[in-house]
Amino acid sequence: MLKFAVFVSGNGTNLQAxxxxxxxxxxxxxxxxxxxxxxxxxxxxxxxxxxxxxxCLVRKDYATxxxxxxxxxxxxxxxxxxxIVLAGYMKVLSAFFIKTYPNKILNVHPSLLPSFKxxxxxxxxxxxxxKVAGVTIHFVDDxxxxxxxxxxxxxxxxxxxxxxxxxxxxxxxxxxxxxxxIALYAQGRLKVSGRKVKxxxxxx
Ligand code: GAR
Numbered sequence: 001m002l003k004f005a006v007f008v009s010g011n012g013t014n015l016q017a018x019x020x021x022x023x024x025x026x027x028x029x030x031x032x033x034x035x036x037x038x039x040x041x042x043x044x045x046x047x048x049x050x051x052x053x054x055x056c057l058v059r060k061d062y063a064t065x066x067x068x069x070x071x072x073x074x075x076x077x078x079x080x081x082x083x084i085v086l087a088g089y090m091k092v093l094s095a096f097f098i099k100t101y102p103n104k105i106l107n108v109h110p111s112l113l114p115s116f117k118x119x120x121x122x123x124x125x126x127x128x129x130x131k132v133a134g135v136t137i138h139f140v141d142d143x144x145x146x147x148x149x150x151x152x153x154x155x156x157x158x159x160x161x162x163x164x165x166x167x168x169x170x171x172x173x174x175x176x177x178x179x180x181x182i183a184l185y186a187q188g189r190l191k192v193s194g195r196k197v198k199x200x201x202x203x204x
Contacts, residue, residue, distance in 0.1 A: 001028060001029055001030055001186075002029045002030070002082040002083060002186055003029065003030045003032040003079065003080050003081050003082050004029050004030070004031060004032065004081060004082060004083045004084065004085055004182075004186075005031075005032060005033040005034070005035055005076060005079065005081045005084050005085070006018060006031060006033075006034050006035070006047075006084075006085045006086075006087050007034075007035045007036075007037075007084060007085070007086050007087065007089035008034060008035070008036050008041060008043035008044070008047075008087050008088055008089055009036065009037050009038050009041055009043070009088055009089050009090040009091070010038075010041055010042070010043060010088040010090070011041075011042045011043060011088070012041065012042050012043025012044070012045075012046040012047070012087070012088070013088075013171060013174075013175065014087035014088055014108055014174055014175065014178055015034065015043050015046055015047065015087050015088075016046050016175075017174070017175035017176075017178060017179050018031065018085065018087060018178065018179055018182060019031065019046070019047075019050045019052070020179075021179035021182070021183065026179055026180070026183050027179055027182050027183045027186055028183065028186050028187065029082075029083075029182070029186035031052055032052075032053065032079050032080070032081060033052070033053050033054070033055060033075070033076070033079045033081060034047035034052050034053070034054045034055070035054075035055050035056075035057065035072065035075070035089075036054065036055070036056045036057075037056070037057060037058055037059055037089070037090075037091055038056075038058070039056055039058065043087075043088070044056060053079070055075055057071055057072060057075075059091060065094060066094070066096070069093070069094055069096065069097045072097070073097065073100055082104070083101070083104040083105070083106070083185065083186075084101055084104060084105045084106070085105075085106050085107075085178075085182055086105065086106065086107040086108070086140065087108060087178070088108070089107075090119055092144055093105070093140065094142075095142040098140060098141060098142050099142075103139050103147075103148075103192050105139065105140035105147075106137060106138070106139060106140070106150070106181065106182060106185060107137070107138055107139075107140050107145070107147070108135065108136075108137055108174050108178045109121055109135070109136045109137075109138065109145050110122045110125075110135060110170045110171075110174065111124070111125050111133065111134065111135075111136065112132065112133065112134040112135075112136060112152055112154055113136040113138065113145055113146075113149065113152075114145075114146070115130070116128070117144055117145035117146075118144070118145065122163070122166060122167050122170055123163065125157075125166065126161070126163045126166050130157060131156060131157055132154045132155065132156055132157060133154070133155060133157050133166060133169070133170065134152055134153050134154035134155060134170070134173065135152065135153050135170055135173045135174050135177060135178075136149055136151070136152045137149070137150045137151040137152070137177060137178055137181045138150055139192065139197070148192050148194070148195045148196065148197045149195075149197065150181050150184075150185075150190060150197045151177050151180075151181050153173050153176075153177055155169060155173070184199060187203055188200075188203035188204055189201075189202070189203055189204075191204055
């Protein structure tokens, strides 16, 4: 069984959905580590409550981004991590880090990429006034919110939509499609060639 780490910075609602999917057997992989970059993140508490090993490495405790990431990689190797899931992790990883895990890092983004990249995907979608919104799950490459897209789900934005209701709808989709996509990865059913990702009927 593959081992994976989830990186978090915030409330950890996606992390909770992933924990539940591991518990129910939907994701057949071991969630071996939760790595957090904020000591006060709610996500850290959720991981602890679920009895998952946690590690909190804060960027500003390190002299350089390189030394910070070097420590992360050392820990991931110690834990025997095969792949990484970014669930609301708000730091941009360097090309060095991504090269260490090529097509082995999955991210959830709260917009239909390539629209509304960055840290405020939901707010930017709302403010722009698009008629559709949605969620993207993608592999991480060395450009922000750019790697090969694995899954997207869109929905119509209603005229009555508020920022809060949009946020709620986006999170509900994230909690459904992110665990599903991680499950496919864990089964070896995602085949990447260039920017295209195929979902295989059987593991490769
Ligand atoms: C999620 O909406 C996720 O899509 C977003 O952060 C939120 C984390 O919520 N990620 C990004 O914007 C990445 N660019 P959570 O901590 O409750 O899972």
